[in-house]
Amino acid sequence: MHSIHLKNIRVFTNHGCLTEEEKIGSDYLVNLRIEANLSPAAKSDSLNDTVDYVHLNTIVIEEMQKRSKLLEQVGQRIINRVLRELDKVQFVEVSVSKINPPIGGDVAEVIVTMTERRE
Template structure:
């Protein structure tokens, strides 16, 4: 087993419960950590034997463009897609952060973190 991390995927999207968030949008950061069997890839040196982090990045970018009120909903969609499209992934940890959230204070970010294991 091994872990692959794709850190600090930065995007602009339109999530949130406020109408202004749908119009103006905000900056987001997504961090993904997956656990998968990397034993074959360690010796084969072949991309098809590992989890392609370009594929992970593409999933994140596509799902972040679908508007949701809650970051939890976006993160769950990302998890479902990764499990659906990347069969060797056994566990996923996803963090979605909204940078400079409109919450009436000087706050750098808010984040949700979801972790799931393949059933």
């Protein structure tokens, strides 16, 4: 199995449980890793034989724009879409990071990481 990584996709949006988070919004970073058999693409040099990382990025951006209270819900939505829309993907790992979370301390970011394997 091979992998494709999208690192530090920066998105400004308004997730969170607090009313202020909904109104003000904040910065998030998303890291996405998928596993798939990339050998056909290595031989053919054809986009049709790989997992298009533009499609992966589009999924992340679109799902991040839908408001949720919890990062867990956003992460699961990203996983669900990747597995639903991209048949070649066998495994997905997504990390959603809230930068400078409002938790009353000096915390750089809170990260939720979720994984799922195609059955």
